[in-house]
Amino acid sequence: MTVSDRTPVLVGAATAAQRFDDPSKASEAVALMAQALVAAADDAGAGRLLGRLDQVRVTKGTWGYSDPARWVAEAVGATRARSHLADVGILQTAVMGDAAAAIASGTADVVAVVGGEAKHRALRASITGKDAPDTDQGGVEPDELVTPQGMIISRAEIDKGLVMATHHYAMIENARRFADGQTIEEHRAEVSNLWARFAQVAAANPDAWFRDGLDAAAIATPANGNRMLAWPYTKWHNSQWNVDQAGALIFCSAGTARALGVPANRWVFPWAAAESNHVVAVTERPELHRSPGFAHAGRALADHTGVAPNEMDHVDLYSCFPIAVRTQALELGIDIAGERSPTVTGGMTWAGGPLNNYVIQAAVKLAQVLRADPGSTGLLTSISGMITKQGVSAWSTEPPSQPFANLDVTRTVAGELRPKPYRVGEGEGEGEQATVVSYTVIWGREGPERAVVIGEFADGARTLLVSSIPTVMAAAVAGEFCGRFVVAAGDGSFMPID
Structure with missing residues (x-):
């Protein structure tokens, strides 16, 4: 040619x-x-x-x-x-x-x-x-x-402290797990095995910054400096x-x-x-x-x-x-x-x-x-x-x-792709029930700091709700939170409905 x-x-x-x-x-x-x-x-x-x-x-x-x-x-x-x-x-x-x-x-x-x-x-x-x-x-x-x-980030997300890419991608990841019908254990294995495959490619790439070739267990486990950042992501899930x-x-x-x-x-x-x-x-x-x-x-x-x-x-x-x-x-x-x-x-x-x-x-x-x-x-x-x-x-x-x-x-x-409506302002939806569309728990260096959920009210409007209650954060990483119901409080927090 x-x-x-x-x-x-x-x-x-x-x-x-x-x-x-x-x-x-x-x-x-x-x-x-x-x-x-x-x-x-x-x-x-x-x-x-x-x-x-x-x-x-x-x-x-x-x-x-x-x-x-x-x-x-x-x-x-x-x-x-x-x-x-x-x-x-x-x-x-x-x-x-x-x-x-x-x-x-x-x-x-x-x-x-x-x-x-x-x-x-x-x-x-x-x-x-x-x-x-x-x-x-x-x-x-x-x-x-x-x-x-x-x-890229909405005003409402910024106001709730969702300013790090890790936070947003973790919520997208959790939504995918729920859509696929996976258990938390199945999902953890799939994601960590995928990232271990990437690590193996890097190990053979002379231009790669990290060539240690970590395995799936090391990537998934929050230990040895691999701290949790935003559930389910550890440091070694992140760019x-x-x-x-x-x-x-x-x-x-x-x-x-x-x-x-x-x-x-x-x-x-x-x-x-x-x-x-x-x-x-x-x-x-x-x-x-x-x-x-x-x-x-x-x-x-x-x-x-x-x-x-x-x-x-x-x-x-x-x-x-x-x-x-x-x-x-x-x-x-x-x-x-x-x-x-x-x-x-x-x-x-x-x-x-x-x-x-x-x-x-x-x-x-x-x-x-x-x-x-x-x-x-x-x-x-x-x-x-x-x-x-x-x-x-x-x-x-x-x-x-x-x-x-x-x-x-x-x-x-x-x-x-048309955006869902969002309710802005503290007190809106107070006492109202919302379905969890997705969520994450955000970690600091001392441990979990807050759980954040994207909730959807019965009329289709979305909201962001936050909880720093230890038992709520623990429940959010122990079992599937997507699809559950929560009650919105006037201060922008939430409580799950058992």
Whole structure:
């Protein structure tokens, strides 16, 4: 097949990492990003790509840089590149899709997508008391700042203290267990066995942050530093972001790749990307364990590429928590219990979960896997928020059967996924009975602190209720709470009905 000159192709992919106990020896995040970008050009076998960069796109991290793409561009000699910053809440597959689309349209010819964190460095600075400052850019602004629309967490959830992703994902996980009709023991075994499979993949991945290969029992048991965070999740069910990791991808047109002599065996084609940005807070979702956005994005991807998500040869499902993987598998029709692994990296718990950059790390690994298996296909997914926004993308070393496309199914999803009403204000529903839609018990370092339930009144309205009564918290982890009835109190607390 003849590949047109404007076809976007990924030609360079690389990571950078460090692990120093002494933070003064460690580079800051933006320097790691520059290292990864230089390594990506080396991976393509064409260092001249850096001087040809039209755009450098960076995904926002926990750091405070105002225009990191400019710093990275200057560090690698890309003096004419425009700087882009994608804020948290923008799907990472969308950043890659926008890069490919810019090349396909002729707006740009060579584009870098970069991200990274140095939170291990910051953690070590806190522990050792040594100074490890980040570069102060003096308030400069990027050429383009891409910001999301809609609140990932509702005002009501914030007011109830549900501000951590662990809390929300734990409630989605518990809702899935109830929907599947599993016992607590069956569910614990399934989730921990899944995460143990991820740990084994990470153990074989030289770029993974944790390579210990913990087994299911160690993951499930709250002991040896593996404390409970939000029931049923322990620390080792959670994404670990205290890592020093960066990743970089270099996209260019096929014509430029030919002109610069990039070997054809380095080429990986983005076939298409699909996304939904319809925002519905967890508390207001009709079915917490479902994600119509992934279902519609998967179908759009299949319609365009001719290959369904469950037919892809290699898969990396976004893996901040077990339920994220399980929900994607449910909606995309992927058998995660079969021989094909749902991850090429080992996932965000074990391979490392640098905030807003994991998908770039995974894209690097997926490119390596596809190059080693010529002609195969790959699926790469992303999530923003609490499975709030959904992204899927298809890749291969084979050219696409039709031009690259960015597919947006947001309007379709919005027509299907309509939020439940929510009662706002203390005292509403006082003395009224509600059915538990889902729940979790949130732990502090000294033990359980509060049980939180999403309740639904007889009229269909939702509410959030909290209890810090020890016997209530104990009952919530001892047996199934979903489907039970509770009575709402005027102060926003609840009591279960025996």
